[in-house]
Amino acid sequence: MRYLYFPGCTLSTKAKGFAASGEASARALGIDLVELSRWNCCGATFPLATDNLLALVAPTRILLNAQKEGDHLVALCSICYHVLKRTNRLLKEEADKREKINLFIEEEYREEVQVLHLLGLLRDEIGFEALCEGGQKRLQGLRVAPYYGCLLLRPFQEIGLDDPEEPRILDDLLASLGCEVVEFSHKSECCGSYLAMNSSEVTRELSYAILRSALASGAQVVVTSCPLCQFNLDYRQGEMAAHYPGFAQIPVLYFTQLLGIALGIESDTFGLADHHVDPRPLLVSRGLQ
Amino acid sequence: MRVGLSIRQTRGEFVKRVEEISGQEILACNQCGKCSAGCPAAMAMDLLPSQVIRLVQLGLEEALTSETIWLCASCLTCLSRCPKGVDLPRIMEALRQLVLRKEGDRLELSALPADFLSEAPQLAIIAGSRKYLS
Ligand code: SF4
Numbered sequence: 001m002r003y004l005y006f007p008g009c010t011l012s013t014k015a016k017g018f019a020a021s022g023e024a025s026a027r028a029l030g031i032d033l034v035e036l037s038r039w040n041c042c043g044a045t046f047p048l049a050t051d052n053l054l055a056l057v058a059p060t061r062i063l064l065n066a067q068k069e070g071d072h073l074v075a076l077c078s079i080c081y082h083v084l085k086r087t088n089r090l091l092k093e094e095a096d097k098r099e100k101i102n103l104f105i106e107e108e109y110r111e112e113v114q115v116l117h118l119l120g121l122l123r124d125e126i127g128f129e130a131l132c133e134g135g136q137k138r139l140q141g142l143r144v145a146p147y148y149g150c151l152l153l154r155p156f157q158e159i160g161l162d163d164p165e166e167p168r169i170l171d172d173l174l175a176s177l178g179c180e181v182v183e184f185s186h187k188s189e190c191c192g193s194y195l196a197m198n199s200s201e202v203t204r205e206l207s208y209a210i211l212r213s214a215l216a217s218g219a220q221v222v223v224t225s226c227p228l229c230q231f232n233l234d235y236r237q238g239e240m241a242a243h244y245p246g247f248a249q250i251p252v253l254y255f256t257q258l259l260g261i262a263l264g265i266e267s268d269t270f271g272l273a274d275h276h277v278d279p280r281p282l283l284v285s286r287g288l289q
Numbered sequence: 290m291r292v293g294l295s296i297r298q299t300r301g302e303f304v305k306r307v308e309e310i311s312g313q314e315i316l317a318c319n320q321c322g323k324c325s326a327g328c329p330a331a332m333a334m335d336l337l338p339s340q341v342i343r344l345v346q347l348g349l350e351e352a353l354t355s356e357t358i359w360l361c362a363s364c365l366t367c368l369s370r371c372p373k374g375v376d377l378p379r380i381m382e383a384l385r386q387l388v389l390r391k392e393g394d395r396l397e398l399s400a401l402p403a404d405f406l407s408e409a410p411q412l413a414i415i416a417g418s419r420k421y422l423s
């Protein structure tokens with residue numbers, strides 16, 4: 001199956017391992033992720049001010065480029081997915097805004113593209129139960145905390161991927177790979193998001209609360225689908241350890257990294273060495289490296 | 290503290306601008322407090338999210354000087370739980386926009402620590418710029 005794919009700027013630079021592990025895993029499962037031939041940054045925020053159409057131009061251009069090459073667009077980054085999905089819906093429902101934007105970009109987006117997240121594609125097109133069918137479940141017994149964050153789930157009326165209060169999609173994926181999925185209270189609490197840029201202490205506290213909750217549930221690794229969550233949860237763990245004696249650091253991985261490992265794909269390109277808290281000792285101790 | 294309230298103020302220019310930018314009807318909020326109860330950043334805020342809305346309902350521009358609007362992470366938790374369907378993150382955005390459009394940038398990128406800037410993912414820098422720069 002061939003699907004158009006939007007990597008976005010972070011997956012092309014700081015989170016190359018997320019892209020590489022996602023693309024390789026998809027390929028192993030018979031999904032060919034074909035990168036859009038032309039794309040730009042989505043803007044990394046869905047504009048919440050209703051009087052600023054300019055911020056919608058960037059994501060509209062991405063959808064327009066996708067329309068020229070196909071009818072689906074797959075994202076891996078939660079934020080890209082959120083921005084593209086909400087923009088697509090807005091263009092569909094608000095004809096006056098769509099017309100204005102089309103006039104501005106001098107092309108016509110006919111809102112024909114369907115925006116998908118790789119998680120949704122795996123669940124709905126492949127089926128999680130098929131992922132490790134017949135194979136040995138290499139991740140058996142690995143205790144993982146599935147961390148959803150905010151933008152993959154909310155607002156449910158517009159995103160519609162999973163229940164925003166009791167999401168299952170990451171839980172189910174990881175369980176199908178043999179992981180022992182822990183229940184923890186903070187799976188869809190906010191990591192601090194862009195507050196990282198302006199309020200580092202608040203971000204550290206929000207991220208710490210999530211990790212503390214995951215650790216208290218016995219997790220050995222936290223799993224995410226967003227490069228901003230990954231950064232907030234991972235980068236400040238040194239500071240957290242200095243601030244909270246007894247805090248045990250915990251690796252934060254992308255779901256695609258574990259998926260790729262579970263599928264037995266060579267993980268050299270997965271960027272495992274790029275994380276601040278090195279996941280490799282844990283992986284080695286479990287014979288996964 | 291004495292606070293002056295007037296009916297005229299509650300339908301004044303400030304309230305109108307917030308409603309216009311956010312697309313929300315400010316009086317839809319019945320002050321139940323559910324947003325504040327679940328807001329992950331409430332511990333760091335000077336006013337609770339529901340208190341910020343209350344100030345706007347009363348037409349009090351103090352809402353614009355609250356630190357709360359800069360500590361809202363647009364996580365959309367309050368939106369998904371509000372029993373009245375109020376899109377509070379859009380109201381927070383409208384307040385931020387009113388300040389940014391008048392007073393300019395809230396963030397100096399070059400003042401951020403070099404290690405942070407070299408490690409931060411692109412989307413953090415872009416999202417931060419969208420939220421804190423005019
Ligand atoms: S959200 Fe992202 S990573 Fe994704 S394209 Fe936009 S800014 Fe870049």
Ligand code: SF4
Nearest residue numbers: 318319321322324371
């Ligand atoms: S949850 Fe909704 S109705 Fe309740 S105080 Fe907050 S904004 Fe108002």
Ligand code: SF4
Nearest residue numbers: 328361362364365367
């Ligand atoms: S969107 Fe803002 S106000 Fe609402 S819960 Fe999140 S941080 Fe709090």
